[in-house]
Amino acid sequence: MLARRRQPGAAMPALIPAVTLALACLFGPPAAAKEPAGAKPPATLDEKGITLRFDDGSTFRIGGRLQGDFGTGRVQQRGFGTVFEEPAAIRRAWIETSYSLKDFAFAFQYDFNERRVPISDAIIAYKGFQDVIITHGNFKEPFSLDQLISDNVTQFTERSQADAFAPARNFGTAIGTHGTNWTAVTGVFGGNISTGIANNGIASTTRVTYTPWLAENKNDVLHFGLAGSYRTLGDDASSLSLSSRSEAFLFARPLVNTRTIRDATAIGRVGVEAAWQQGPFRLLGEYILTDIERRDGRSPLLFQGGYIQASVVLDEKGRPYQVVPGHGSEYGVFKGVALEERQRVSRGGTGVFELGLRYSAIDLESKEVRGGVEHDFTAGVNYYPEPNLRFVFDYVRSHASPSAESLNFRRRTVDADLFIGRAQLYW
Numbered sequence: 001m002l003a004r005r006r007q008p009g010a011a012m013p014a015l016i017p018a019v020t021l022a023l024a025c026l027f028g029p030p031a032a033a034k035e036p037a038g039a040k041p042p043a044t045l046d047e048k049g050i051t052l053r054f055d056d057g058s059t060f061r062i063g064g065r066l067q068g069d070f071g072t073g074r075v076q077q078r079g080f081g082t083v084f085e086e087p088a089a090i091r092r093a094w095i096e097t098s099y100s101l102k103d104f105a106f107a108f109q110y111d112f113n114e115r116r117v118p119i120s121d122a123i124i125a126y127k128g129f130q131d132v133i134i135t136h137g138n139f140k141e142p143f144s145l146d147q148l149i150s151d152n153v154t155q156f157t158e159r160s161q162a163d164a165f166a167p168a169r170n171f172g173t174a175i176g177t178h179g180t181n182w183t184a185v186t187g188v189f190g191g192n193i194s195t196g197i198a199n200n201g202i203a204s205t206t207r208v209t210y211t212p213w214l215a216e217n218k219n220d221v222l223h224f225g226l227a228g229s230y231r232t233l234g235d236d237a238s239s240l241s242l243s244s245r246s247e248a249f250l251f252a253r254p255l256v257n258t259r260t261i262r263d264a265t266a267i268g269r270v271g272v273e274a275a276w277q278q279g280p281f282r283l284l285g286e287y288i289l290t291d292i293e294r295r296d297g298r299s300p301l302l303f304q305g306g307y308i309q310a311s312v313v314l315d316e317k318g319r320p321y322q323v324v325p326g327h328g329s330e331y332g333v334f335k336g337v338a339l340e341e342r343q344r345v346s347r348g349g350t351g352v353f354e355l356g357l358r359y360s361a362i363d364l365e366s367k368e369v370r371g372g373v374e375h376d377f378t379a380g381v382n383y384y385p386e387p388n389l390r391f392v393f394d395y396v397r398s399h400a401s402p403s404a405e406s407l408n409f410r411r412r413t414v415d416a417d418l419f420i421g422r423a424q425l426y427w
Contacts, residue, residue, distance in 0.1 A: 031275070049386040050426045054232060058101040065152055065426040066089040069249050073418035080414070083323040091249050091422065092151065094120065098326075105126035105327045117194040122170060125327035133176045135328050138193040141167040142174060142185040142207035142329035143227045145273040146286055146307070152426045153336030154378045155311055157249065157392050160360035162305035163245040165269055165288045167205065167229055171197045174205075174329050183323060183331035184208045189231075201266075203231035209332035212319065221321045223284075223332060225273040232266045240264040240292065244362050246398040247376050248420045255400035255414060256364045256372035261301070266293040275334070277321065280313040282334070301369055307360035309378075313337055314353045339387050351385035374400040392422040 043221040044051045049063035070088035079413040096109040105127065111122035123137030140148060146159050147166040167189070174187025191199035207227035214221045233240065244259035268291040275284035285308035292301040313319070321337045343349040358378040364371030380394040 009318075025383065026034075026199055037248050046387070047427060056101070058099065058111065061097065061100045063096050063098075063427050064098075065092055065094045065424070066290060067093075067151075067424045069157065069420060069422050069423055071248065071250055071418065071420040073246075073251065074250070074413040075414060076417075076418055082252050083416070085252045086250060090248060091157075096121070100326075106156060107327060109185065117169070117192055119194045121328065122193060127327075131177050131179070133325070134173070135176070135187075136173045138171045139168055139174075139204065139328045140169050140330065141172070141189050141205040141229060142176070142187060142331070143167055143205050144271055144286060144288065144332060145223075145225055145228050145275065145284065148330045150314075150330075150335050151340065152424070153334070155309060155354075155356045156247065156358060156378050156394050157420050157422045158247040158288075159305035159308075160305075160358065160363035161374060162286060162288045162307055162360060164242055164362060165271075165290045165303070165305055167203065167231070167269070170200075170202075175295070176329060178323075178324050178329055178331060181214060185329050185331050187329065188209045201232045201234040203229055205229040207329070207331070211321075211323075211332070214222075214323075218318070218321055218323075219277060219278065219317050219319070221275070221277050223273075223275040225271075225323070225332060227269075227271040227273075229269040230266065231268075233264055236375050240267065242290075242364055242371065244305075244374065246374075246416050246418055246421045247360070247378055247396050248394070248418045250416065250420065254397060254415070255402050256362060256374045257402075258364050258371035260272045261294075261369065263290060263294045263298060264292050265295050268292070268293070269376075277318050277334075280315055280318045282313075282318050283332075284309060299367060301366040303362075303371075305360070305362035305365050307358055309356060309358035309360075311354060311356035314355070315343075335336075335427075337382070337384050339384055345385040351383060354382040354384070356380045356415065358417070365383065372400060372402040374398060374402075388426045390422075390424040390426075394418075394421075396420065 042053050051061045069091045072104040073083040073288040075083050090113045092111055093113040094109055094111050099106045101105030105125040107121050107123050111118050121139050123135050123139050125135045127133050144166040171189050171193045173186055176185035188199045189203045211221055211223050239260040239262050240262050241258050245251045245254040273286040273289040287306035292302045295305040322333050322335050339352055341347055343352055345351050361375045363373050377397045378394055383391045398416040400414045401412055
């Protein structure tokens with residue numbers, strides 16, 4: 001089980017049709033101009049992609065996302081080597097489809113830029129029971145607010161250091177339910193569908209959320225969450241490792257790394273989360289404690305990480321809060337910034353800006369495992385000229401005390417300054 005951040009990949013020729021479709025979605029005429037008010041045409045092309053509606057009431061949608069990163073960086077340590085292997089690279093290049101028919105929903109996502117785990121969601125969901133969603137397939141385990149928020153709408157280009165502990169997507173079955181001010185989802189998961197469902201043992205993962213205050217506008221909210229996950233690795237699990245690099249996709253090497261933990265038998269995680277949003281202002285944070293059990297009676301290893309971040313949308317309102325998903329485990333999460341027609345650049349507006357700050361840390365040192373400690377500070381600006389177009393600009397300052405074995409350094413600390421940009425289309 002490795003940290004999910006990977007090396008940059010090359011863009012693919014297949015992206016050209018996707019970009020063409022996205023531009024058509026961006027600047028095409030609004031749906032209301034094509035059909036009378038309230039009408040539902042059998043086919044639409046808009047910021048949601050291509051949507052087909054059939055006589056039996058079913059709906060089929062084709063969408064996608066394209067994220068291109070660029071930037072530069074500097075590491076204050078001789079001998080570190082290349083900071084960025086490439087100054088620009090494609091981060092994600094997804095095509096996604098969904099189909100709904102009465103109480104059933106199907107979804108499939110494929111990332112052409114991901115070599116190791118190209119399949120993201122591949123699910124079937126049943127919503128025939130009141131306030132209950134049953135999801136089966138490959139999807140996110142219900143753990144970590146930061147991880148469950150879509151990478152289309154994350155505050156910064158990358159998630160926090162603590163995301164190294166989140167299990168993310170695996171194959172399994174989950175049952176979710178909700179009330180007026182609470183949600184609960186639990187599931188059993190094997191390995192990832194792309195790398196082998198039978199690999200990495202079996203996990204049981206549960207998350208509950210509680211909102212003592214949620215305004216009628218679905219924006220102003222006070223959110224608390226608690227999640228737990230326990231995965232038995234089994235005798236066939238030969239190794240486990242945890243690592244993290246500065247919060248930039250283009251960064252070449254991990255600064256902290258446990259290396260291989262060969263005697264691990266199970267990994268347990270506990271995460272607590274809190275968020276508050278009032279109008280355009282939002283504050284949220286998480287803390288995750290990870291326990292690794294070992295064979296032959298050896299004492300367990302304890303690692304930890306967390307973050308706190310603040311943001312403001314330079315508008316009258318912030319990000320919508322989603323209580324219940326269409327399928328999967330994304331209960332109680334924040335959605336993306338919503339633009340009004342008058343704010344769109346293509347309609348004569350100026351778009352919307354969003355500012356954010358984050359501090360995150362990870363500690364991978366326990367017992368004889370000296371994987372290092374890292375602290376990151378990130379400041380970022382998001383610009384939304386259209387509903388499905390975003391530009392992100394982040395500055396990341398990293399301060400790490402890496403393991404000497406990991407980076408072969410004699411000095412105790414490493415400092416890095418990174419400037420990252422992203423151009424993003426999603427439809």
